[in-house]
Amino acid sequence: MEPDRHDIQVSVNGTSYRRSVESRMLLSDFLRHDLLLAGTHVGCEHGVCGACTILLDGVAVRSCLMLAVQANGQDLATVEGLAAPSGELHPVQQAMHDHHGLQCGYCTPGILMTMTAFLKENPQPSEEEVREALSGNLCRCTGYQNIVDAMMAAADMMRAQP
Amino acid sequence: MTTRFFGAPVKRNEDRKLLTGQALFIDDVELPDMLHAAFLRSQVAHARIRSIDVSRALKRSGVVAVYTAGDLGAYWQPGPLLVPPPPIPGIVFNQRTQVPLAKDKVRHVGEPLAVVVAESRYIAEDALDDIEVDLEILSAVVDIEAGLGAAASHVHDDLGSNISAHVHQTKGDYHSAAAKADLILKRRFRYEHGISSPVETRGVVAHWDNRAGQMTIWDTTQAPVFVRNGLAAMLGLGERQVRVIAPFVGGGFGPKIMMFYPEEVMLPWISMRINRPVKWIEDRLEHFFATTHERGQIHDAEIAVASDGRILGIKDVFLHDGGAYDPYGLTVPINSQCTLLGPYVVPAYDSTFTAVFTNLPIVTPYRGAGRQHGVFVMERLLDLAAHELKIDPAEIRRRNLIPADAFPYRNEIIYQDFQPLEYDSGNYEPVLDKALEIIGYADFMAREQPELRAQGRHVGIGIACYVEGTGIGPYEGAKVQVQANGKVSVATGIGTQGQGHFTVFAQIAADQLGVDVTDVDIVTGDTDQFYWGAGTFASRGAVVAGNAVNEASRVVRRKALKLASDAFECSEDDLVIEGGKVSIVGIPEKFVRLGELAQRANPMRGAVKPGTEPGLESTQYFGPPSGATANGVHAMIVELDPQTFDLKILRYVVVHDCGTVINPMILAGQIHGGVAQGIGNAFYEKLSFDDQGQLLNASLADYLLPTALEVPRMELAHTMTPSPLNPMGIKGAGEAGAIPVGPLFAQAIEDALQLKEKNVELLEIPLSPSRLFELSRKATNV
Numbered sequence: 001m002e003p004d005r006h007d008i009q010v011s012v013n014g015t016s017y018r019r020s021v022e023s024r025m026l027l028s029d030f031l032r033h034d035l036l037l038a039g040t041h042v043g044c045e046h047g048v049c050g051a052c053t054i055l056l057d058g059v060a061v062r063s064c065l066m067l068a069v070q071a072n073g074q075d076l077a078t079v080e081g082l083a084a085p086s087g088e089l090h091p092v093q094q095a096m097h098d099h100h101g102l103q104c105g106y107c108t109p110g111i112l113m114t115m116t117a118f119l120k121e122n123p124q125p126s127e128e129e130v131r132e133a134l135s136g137n138l139c140r141c142t143g144y145q146n147i148v149d150a151m152m153a154a155a156d157m158m159r160a161q162p
Numbered sequence: 163m164t165t166r167f168f169g170a171p172v173k174r175n176e177d178r179k180l181l182t183g184q185a186l187f188i189d190d191v192e193l194p195d196m197l198h199a200a201f202l203r204s205q206v207a208h209a210r211i212r213s214i215d216v217s218r219a220l221k222r223s224g225v226v227a228v229y230t231a232g233d234l235g236a237y238w239q240p241g242p243l244l245v246p247p248p249p250i251p252g253i254v255f256n257q258r259t260q261v262p263l264a265k266d267k268v269r270h271v272g273e274p275l276a277v278v279v280a281e282s283r284y285i286a287e288d289a290l291d292d293i294e295v296d297l298e299i300l301s302a303v304v305d306i307e308a309g310l311g312a313a314a315s316h317v318h319d320d321l322g323s324n325i326s327a328h329v330h331q332t333k334g335d336y337h338s339a340a341a342k343a344d345l346i347l348k349r350r351f352r353y354e355h356g357i358s359s360p361v362e363t364r365g366v367v368a369h370w371d372n373r374a375g376q377m378t379i380w381d382t383t384q385a386p387v388f389v390r391n392g393l394a395a396m397l398g399l400g401e402r403q404v405r406v407i408a409p410f411v412g413g414g415f416g417p418k419i420m421m422f423y424p425e426e427v428m429l430p431w432i433s434m435r436i437n438r439p440v441k442w443i444e445d446r447l448e449h450f451f452a453t454t455h456e457r458g459q460i461h462d463a464e465i466a467v468a469s470d471g472r473i474l475g476i477k478d479v480f481l482h483d484g485g486a487y488d489p490y491g492l493t494v495p496i497n498s499q500c501t502l503l504g505p506y507v508v509p510a511y512d513s514t515f516t517a518v519f520t521n522l523p524i525v526t527p528y529r530g531a532g533r534q535h536g537v538f539v540m541e542r543l544l545d546l547a548a549h550e551l552k553i554d555p556a557e558i559r560r561r562n563l564i565p566a567d568a569f570p571y572r573n574e575i576i577y578q579d580f581q582p583l584e585y586d587s588g589n590y591e592p593v594l595d596k597a598l599e600i601i602g603y604a605d606f607m608a609r610e611q612p613e614l615r616a617q618g619r620h621v622g623i624g625i626a627c628y629v630e631g632t633g634i635g636p637y638e639g640a641k642v643q644v645q646a647n648g649k650v651s652v653a654t655g656i657g658t659q660g661q662g663h664f665t666v667f668a669q670i671a672a673d674q675l676g677v678d679v680t681d682v683d684i685v686t687g688d689t690d691q692f693y694w695g696a697g698t699f700a701s702r703g704a705v706v707a708g709n710a711v712n713e714a715s716r717v718v719r720r721k722a723l724k725l726a727s728d729a730f731e732c733s734e735d736d737l738v739i740e741g742g743k744v745s746i747v748g749i750p751e752k753f754v755r756l757g758e759l760a761q762r763a764n765p766m767r768g769a770v771k772p773g774t775e776p777g778l779e780s781t782q783y784f785g786p787p788s789g790a791t792a793n794g795v796h797a798m799i800v801e802l803d804p805q806t807f808d809l810k811i812l813r814y815v816v817v818h819d820c821g822t823v824i825n826p827m828i829l830a831g832q833i834h835g836g837v838a839q840g841i842g843n844a845f846y847e848k849l850s851f852d853d854q855g856q857l858l859n860a861s862l863a864d865y866l867l868p869t870a871l872e873v874p875r876m877e878l879a880h881t882m883t884p885s886p887l888n889p890m891g892i893k894g895a896g897e898a899g900a901i902p903v904g905p906l907f908a909q910a911i912e913d914a915l916q917l918k919e920k921n922v923e924l925l926e927i928p929l930s931p932s933r934l935f936e937l938s939r940k941a942t943n944v
Contacts, residue, residue, distance in 0.1 A: 089182075102181070104410070105180030108180055140835070141831070145873070
């Protein structure tokens with residue numbers, strides 16, 4: 001059986017890409033192996049761990065549960081686009097560094113993307129709300145406490161920004 | 163020497179790469195012309211292989227090769243024994259190690275039968291469905307007690323039983339201790355540990371360069387040097403021809419060191435055979451079967467105590483589920499046997515275990531590495547004795563703690579490092595006091611709990627003590643080098659999986675060499691950068707490699723001072739090394755930069771004097787005579803819903819002593835993560851096998867890892883008793899958080915639900931809401 005291919009166009013972190021992909025190719029594989037944006041990690045491929053979370057038109061989605069063809073014509077954001085071109089870290093990244101919110105760092109890109117979307121939606125969350133928002137991302141190293149603290153601090157930083 | 167960084171909560175050097183998606187993990191390795199492998203795995207636990215037909219798979223477009231055991235020829239060999247059995251008199255150990263691809267029999271679900279190599283992973287997985295396997299299914303050994311019965315089938319036919327090992331160790335004379343006891347309590351305990359389940363699964367990329375005669379292997383291993391040595395021998399190559407790189411690894415926790423996983427053996431062989439790079443990345447379903455577990459033990463244990471609660475002796479007979487093969491020797495059950503003794507004076511101990519082969523995935527150490535099992539038994543025995551003798555649970559522990567003047571304390575039995583178990587240093591009572599004080603133990607018992615109970619709330623408290631043997635040998639090394647640009651490079655042979663090595667090793671070197679932490683570049687896990695070493699396990703990285711970094715940095719410091727004193731024609735005592743330069747005390751404008759000294763140490767003209775070496779560098783090794791013993795106390799207050807048995811942790815306190823602390827921020831992170839895994843083990847994570855060895859919950863939707871909603875805020879405190887076994891006085895801390903959480907849950911839940919009054923004893927881990935429902939319903943029905 002010949003693979004069934006489609007031409008797609010996606011924008012990732014503001015750069016436009018045109019590629020021909022198999023209909024069955026996962027969006028996570030497409031980002032990582034076709035576009036070589038390997039910062040998006042894959043942990044379970046069944047939508048539980050959240051490591052592959054990216055933003056699709058500003059909404060946090062799991063790229064392992066989407067096909068690349070479904071992203072045709074959409075705007076995506078991945079961890080590679082979070083820091084400013086100057087290298088200055090985004091507040092969620094800076095806060096994770098300041099509060100030791102990462103150890104092996106494998107789940108981190110998914111957490112950064114989930115929480116970027118969350119803090120936009122809820123700029124002044126309670127700790128309970130942060131924990132709830134974080135509960136779809138598994139981290140096996142940190143016990144979450146420092147991530148929670150980092151996100152509370154990131155929320156403060158983001159509110160203070162003009 | 164000033165210690166500006168040692169002991170400070172220095173932020174991590176490695177974070178920027180990880181936070182911006184620029185760190186190289188195994189699946190990020192992309193090579194031109196790379197092929198992809200997928201493994202056909204047994205779907206049954208125990209079967210004889212009649213035939214495997216791969217002809218249809220080979221015809222599929224995009225498939226390059228398919229291999230079964232028969233294709234491997236002499237390369238097909240059972241794996242090495244990673245850890246030989248310790249020198250214990252009378253020990254029985256039956257070595258049966260795993261094979262690259264199953265040949266005559268499959269012995270657990272997930273054991274590889276064939277490997278497909280194709281142009282993409284998608285095609286390789288398609289082709290797995292094309293392979294026809296004819297199996298004669300045999301009854302599976304799943305239950306360890308039944309596995310020793312006469313009716314059991316045998317995992318290894320030639321052995322005539324399912325006994326993997328049998329070990330008896332004693333200290334003192336339990337029989338006469340028991341004769342003097344006021345109370346003897348005996349119970350059966352079951353403790354199951356689960357899977358480490360790092361968020362990154364395993365993977366291997368192998369690249370054979372035929373022209374260079376060079377094999378490069380990227381591997382998510384915790385022990386790259388061992389992997390290089392073993393694979394070089396197997397592939398018929400010199401060790402210099404094989405480079406193993408453990409890149410950034412997304413969590414390890416023990417199971418990422420195993421020698422060898424079949425995939426580690428197969429990928430390099432495939433790459434040599436096809437002469438193209440090949441990649442295999444484990445998927446999450448495979449991880450549940452193809453990566454090692456820790457799993458369960460059944461203990462029949464008794465405690466002999468005096469009426470004042472003093473332990474006179476412990477007797478324990480236990481069974482250990484070893485899985486289908488035993489390549490890791492006896493590390494897990496020996497740890498259980500030794501760590502059971504805990505921080506207590508136990509004058510007499512009689513412990514026997516039998517490790518049993520089962521048709522389940524292989525058991526190797528996972529964070530805690532069997533220590534949990536022993537600690538659970540001891541802590542529960544003390545709780546039972548306290549209840550019978552009407553002594554407060556904290557008080558019975560206090561009465562039995564090893565006194566501060568008794569160190570080094572000899573426990574006599576042989577530990578996992580083959581040395582007689584000896585605690586190097588410790589001061590246990592202040593740790594207990596601090597934990598009780600922080601959690602407000604006395605007030606909780608006297609006031610808070612009765613008040614809350616009067617309001618109809620079900621709250622309970624737990625307290626558990628433990629020791630952790632850490633920092634074992636044999637050795638690690640480090641090469642410290644000042645580069646011409648003034649930056650310091652440190653290379654060591656261990657791998658890194660998130661422990662902060664890029665920062666703590668930099669702190670050590672930066673203090674010695676007077677540079678900033680950010681000016682020290684650390685290389686770990688690349689055998690071409692550092693040739694020797696053992697690996698990251700047994701909470702030993704900071705202790706053993708850390709001390710090697712310290713030694714090498716000291717030598718480089720001396721070399722720098724010597725060179726500068728020659729240049730300035732002054733005494734070394736008149737020099738100060740800081741800010742990346744060496745200057746004369748009191749004359750800061752008279753200085754030479756470290757980078758310049760490095761260049762002078764490698765001159766273009768003149769001769770290197772006899773007895774000296776070029777370059778501003780040194781390689782040093784450190785090997786501790788035996789392991790350093792850390793200790794701690796965890797305390798917890800929980801609330802339970804008596805209908806749903808839903809559990810909420812109201813307070814969680816850890817007081818811990820791991821000697822001198824290099825970086826308290828990183829240490830706290832290690833403890834937090836350990837506790838989170840302990841909570842998963844105690845109440846959420848259970849590997850559910852049916853009687854045919856099928857894992858019924860092999861997905862992260864069904865095997866429940868704790869989330870941010872289950873793991874509470876933890877309150878940490880430390881005491882500091884340096885280890886005399888290394889110059890920096892440090893002890894390991896990697897596993898401490900995870901070790902005592904099981905007995906803490908059992909104790910606190912019993913207290914919260916007042917189960918003792920209902921004649922319910924919690925003698926097993928993991929617990930869960932449904933298990934608590936079953937246990938209390940049974941009790942109600944009696």
